[in-house]
Amino acid sequence: MRTPFPFTAIVGQDEMKLALLLVAVDARIGGVMVFGDRGTGKSTAARALAGLLPPIPVAQGCAYGCVPGASACPAPDRHTGRATTMPVPFIDLPLGATEDRVVGALDLEAALGRGEKAFEPGLLARAHRGFLYIDEINLLEDHLVDLLLDVAQSGENLVEREGLSVRHAARFVMVGSGNPEEGELRPQLLDRFGLSVEVCTPATIAERVEILKRCDAYDRDPTAFAAQWKRAEGKLRRAIAQGRDAVGAIEVPDMVLARAAKLCSSVGADGLRGELTLMRAARALAAYERAASVTASHLDRVAPMALRHRLRRNPLDETGSTARIERALGDLAA
Amino acid sequence: MSAGAGDAARAAMLLGRDGGRTMALGGMVLRDPELLDIALTAWRSAAGSDAPLVRVPRNVDLDRLAGGLDLAATLAAGRPVRHPGLIVSATGGLLVLAGADRLEPAIVGALAAAIDRGDCMVLAMVDDDAVVPAALAERLAFDLRAGTGDADVANVVAVDGAGDVDATGVCVIATALGVHSARAMRATLRTAVLLAATLGREAALRCAAQLVLAHRATQLPEAASPPPEREDAPDPQGGQADGAGALADRVLEAVAATLPADLDLAGHGAAHPSNGARGRGERRRSPRSGRAIGAQPGVPRGGLRLALVDTLRAAAPWQRLRGRSDARLRIARADLRVRRFENRAEATTIFAVDASGSSAVARLAEAKGAVELLLARAYVRRAEVALIAFRGECAELLLPPTRSLTRARRALAELPGGGGTPMAAGIGAAHAQAEAAAAHGRTPFVVVLSDGRANVALDGSRATAAADAEAAARAFGQTGIAAAFVDISARPRIDGERLAGWMRARYVALPRGDAQALHAAVRTG
Numbered sequence: 001m002r003t004p005f006p007f008t009a010i011v012g013q014d015e016m017k018l019a020l021l022l023v024a025v026d027a028r029i030g031g032v033m034v035f036g037d038r039g040t041g042k043s044t045a046a047r048a049l050a051g052l053l054p055p056i057p058v059a060q061g062c063a064y065g066c067v068p069g070a071s072a073c074p075a076p077d078r079h080t081g082r083a084t085t086m087p088v089p090f091i092d093l094p095l096g097a098t099e100d101r102v103v104g105a106l107d108l109e110a111a112l113g114r115g116e117k118a119f120e121p122g123l124l125a126r127a128h129r130g131f132l133y134i135d136e137i138n139l140l141e142d143h144l145v146d147l148l149l150d151v152a153q154s155g156e157n158l159v160e161r162e163g164l165s166v167r168h169a170a171r172f173v174m175v176g177s178g179n180p181e182e183g184e185l186r187p188q189l190l191d192r193f194g195l196s197v198e199v200c201t202p203a204t205i206a207e208r209v210e211i212l213k214r215c216d217a218y219d220r221d222p223t224a225f226a227a228q229w230k231r232a233e234g235k236l237r238r239a240i241a242q243g244r245d246a247v248g249a250i251e252v253p254d255m256v257l258a259r260a261a262k263l264c265s266s267v268g269a270d271g272l273r274g275e276l277t278l279m280r281a282a283r284a285l286a287a288y289e290r291a292a293s294v295t296a297s298h299l300d301r302v303a304p305m306a307l308r309h310r311l312r313r314n315p316l317d318e319t320g321s322t323a324r325i326e327r328a329l330g331d332l333a334a
Numbered sequence: 335m336s337a338g339a340g341d342a343a344r345a346a347m348l349l350g351r352d353g354g355r356t357m358a359l360g361g362m363v364l365r366d367p368e369l370l371d372i373a374l375t376a377w378r379s380a381a382g383s384d385a386p387l388v389r390v391p392r393n394v395d396l397d398r399l400a401g402g403l404d405l406a407a408t409l410a411a412g413r414p415v416r417h418p419g420l421i422v423s424a425t426g427g428l429l430v431l432a433g434a435d436r437l438e439p440a441i442v443g444a445l446a447a448a449i450d451r452g453d454c455m456v457l458a459m460v461d462d463d464a465v466v467p468a469a470l471a472e473r474l475a476f477d478l479r480a481g482t483g484d485a486d487v488a489n490v491v492a493v494d495g496a497g498d499v500d501a502t503g504v505c506v507i508a509t510a511l512g513v514h515s516a517r518a519m520r521a522t523l524r525t526a527v528l529l530a531a532t533l534g535r536e537a538a539l540r541c542a543a544q545l546v547l548a549h550r551a552t553q554l555p556e557a558a559s560p561p562p563e564r565e566d567a568p569d570p571q572g573g574q575a576d577g578a579g580a581l582a583d584r585v586l587e588a589v590a591a592t593l594p595a596d597l598d599l600a601g602h603g604a605a606h607p608s609n610g611a612r613g614r615g616e617r618r619r620s621p622r623s624g625r626a627i628g629a630q631p632g633v634p635r636g637g638l639r640l641a642l643v644d645t646l647r648a649a650a651p652w653q654r655l656r657g658r659s660d661a662r663l664r665i666a667r668a669d670l671r672v673r674r675f676e677n678r679a680e681a682t683t684i685f686a687v688d689a690s691g692s693s694a695v696a697r698l699a700e701a702k703g704a705v706e707l708l709l710a711r712a713y714v715r716r717a718e719v720a721l722i723a724f725r726g727e728c729a730e731l732l733l734p735p736t737r738s739l740t741r742a743r744r745a746l747a748e749l750p751g752g753g754g755t756p757m758a759a760g761i762g763a764a765h766a767q768a769e770a771a772a773a774h775g776r777t778p779f780v781v782v783l784s785d786g787r788a789n790v791a792l793d794g795s796r797a798t799a800a801a802d803a804e805a806a807a808r809a810f811g812q813t814g815i816a817a818a819f820v821d822i823s824a825r826p827r828i829d830g831e832r833l834a835g836w837m838r839a840r841y842v843a844l845p846r847g848d849a850q851a852l853h854a855a856v857r858t859g
Contacts, residue, residue: 038468094400106647135443139439180739201515201516205505208508211519212519212523215519215520219356220356
């Protein structure tokens with residue numbers, strides 16, 4: 001496998017990059033849905049982010065990616081008692097993955113070899129504390145998408161099948177990508193993603209040339225290219241780590257909360273999920289930028305990506321979701 | 335050596351040269367099985383004798399491709415034996431795939447991920463006019479039809495890293511041809527770099543553009559105004575702008591000359607990838623196949639297929655009780671599981687909208703509103719919709735069955751109005767679409783929106799308009815396909831009701847074309 005393309009070397013697509021950084025700072029924001037044409041860097045960015053994040057401490061021998069010392073592991077006897085580190089998991093969910101593969105199933109080896117009834121963890125366990133990436137999520141079977149969102153939201157995978165009864169932690173950030181031209185995601189599912197961003201093809205020739213030059217440099221020598229971006233990557237990695245540490249302590253003033261509520265009601269975003277996501281995303285942004293508390297400007301900057309997919313609207317009239325949010329923001333300012 | 339053979343050999347050689355290095359080219363689509371040997375020989379000579387070449391049959395399953403349980407070895411050993419999968423065996427080499435247009439989405443997904451990771455390249459063989467799944471077509475640099483291109487540069491040797499190619503030129507050419515994907519541009523650049531040392535810059539760029547960009551083109555370049563002038567981007571080349579621009583123009587001209595004057599076909603392929611990509615309907619043809627939805631107890635016979643892993647799972651907990659002492663598994667009849675398939679009878683709603691002059695512009699707008707509402711409903715239920723408009727002398731399929739709202743909305747917005755009412759053609763087109771949907775295992779539902787006043791016959795004349803409409807409606811009625819006839823005339827007359835009767839369709843008179851009322855009427859239909 002090649003060295004992944006450095007996250008910081010991705011040209012443009014600022015909104016997508018920001019959304020991914022925010023969920024890296026605070027995974028509670030929820031998943032990220034990326035809409036856009038092919039060849040706009042969706043997969044590249046998601047893969048690059050996982051490569052950027054610092055290795056995480058993990059209990060040695062654990063098949064569930066437990067934090068060392070965690071008590072809730074379904075198979076604590078496999079722990080060696082020592083702690084080690086592993087890269088942040090990045091799991092590619094193939095489109096036709098069966099439920100077995102995703103949630104886990106009876107461990108055939110244990111059952112056949114030793115006559116034991118044991119559970120073999122699936123992709124959800126492997127994605128714990130990392131990223132679950134689903135390219136073309138709009139083509140994924142609906143029941144699987146439902147299942148994934150349930151688990152992503154509860155942070156726990158509950159298995160009751162084949163006489164097995166297992167529960168294990170599965171906290172991951174789901175990153176979905178899709179092209180609306182090829183079938184859409186149901187609004188109910190869309191709403192359950194924390195952030196949604198739209199990527200488009202770069203407008204200027206200059207930007208395209210820059211992209212191409214970087215791709216070419218990377219193609220010719222991935223290792224040397226990565227080395228060239230090492231400093232920028234390190235800086236960003238530290239900023240994320242710093243944001244993660246800080247995010248718990250960041251205050252959200254009442255004034256900002258009121259603004260969030262006003263904004264949600266003026267654009268007609270259904271339910272409380274919009275406000276919650278808006279607040280969490282704004283807080284993550286403030287933490288990432290080393291601010292002491294969340295300001296209206298933080299809120300305004302994340303508003304489009306937090307609300308765009310939640311607007312009550314005629315599903316046929318998708319043009320202008322962003323425009324509507326911006327107009328509402330303008331009204332608030334006036 | 336035919337014309338196509340030169341291109342195939344050159345493309346395969348480029349893959350071989352790029353393989354194990356950047357993998358930026360991803361692979362190629364080969365549309366002529368005759369060329370496979372030539373391509374593989376060329377690939378081998380460029381890739382060296384160590385590079386793995388793995389052939390994959392069209393019925394490969396995901397486990398075999400991406401790794402999983404090796405069933406034969408598992409049974410022999412009495413314990414699970416895993417195999418790494420064909421993608422791993424092909425690391426740094428080439429996967430040769432047959433029937434790539436009929437792959438399950440899961441397989442396509444696994445291949446796309448493998449290409450993205452740079453694990454291996456893919457040579458996908460398909461029939462001449464088949465649609466390659468979009469996720470794969472996007473990642474494979476070349477698409478070679480039989481007998482295209484020039485053969486005279488077949489013997490060019492690709493050399494790595496030697497070429498100096500102008501990235502701006504690649505961007506300008508791609509943009510002028512309406513290709514916006516960064517992957518395509520990257521593959522073009524990479525191809526040009528590999529060819530530059532032996533062909534020279536201009537010929538290398540021309541050859542790369544022909545191989546990578548020509549089949550992706552969605553527009554013809556405008557010869558009169560070169561793209562760099564239309565884009566108001568600063569030219570990073572500064573003083574060299576003239577030279578680079580002129581080169582790009584010459585290349586563009588050469589590529590454009592090989593494009594079909596009517597780009598409709600290429601555009602069509604690019605705009606409707608979902609139909610081919612999902613192979614929808616194809617999978618539902620046989621009752622013994624469909625989406626695998628698990629297993630159930632049963633004996634594998636009469637076409638039922640054994641679900642081996644599930645059978646093993648069922649047998650596993652009992653091994654000790656059954657007194658198993660050696661490697662041999664004790665499997666009882668009750669353990670046997672067979673695969674279960676689901677043939678979802680998904681709905682396809684076909685709208686036939688009368689866009690004639692007699693339906694008047696205002697009424698057409700109301701009908702559009704109603705259709706939009708129904709589309710939104712269909713969208714929530716994940717049904718497919720198709721849109722037919724009839725006006726003037728014929729009926730036209732504006733939108734083949736799709737689940738994409740974006741495209742449905744666009745087709746509707748572009749719906750033209752005016753002219754006569756070729757009712758017979760409209761009903762006939764809806765009929766044909768409905769039968770096609772049914773043949774693909776879907777449940778069709780036809781909604782005709784019209785004032786029912788037929789005045790254009792099938793042959794375009796006016797004399798037999800009413801008789802033709804009646805015949806078409808009666809023929810439709812014979813099929814038993816569920817339908818609704820929505821009368822959108824201001825003062826409904828007997829015409830619409832009679833047509834609905836012949837079609838055996840629910841008749842809804844909507845003098846106001848009220849979208850909500852229509853919605854309610856069709857929902858109960």
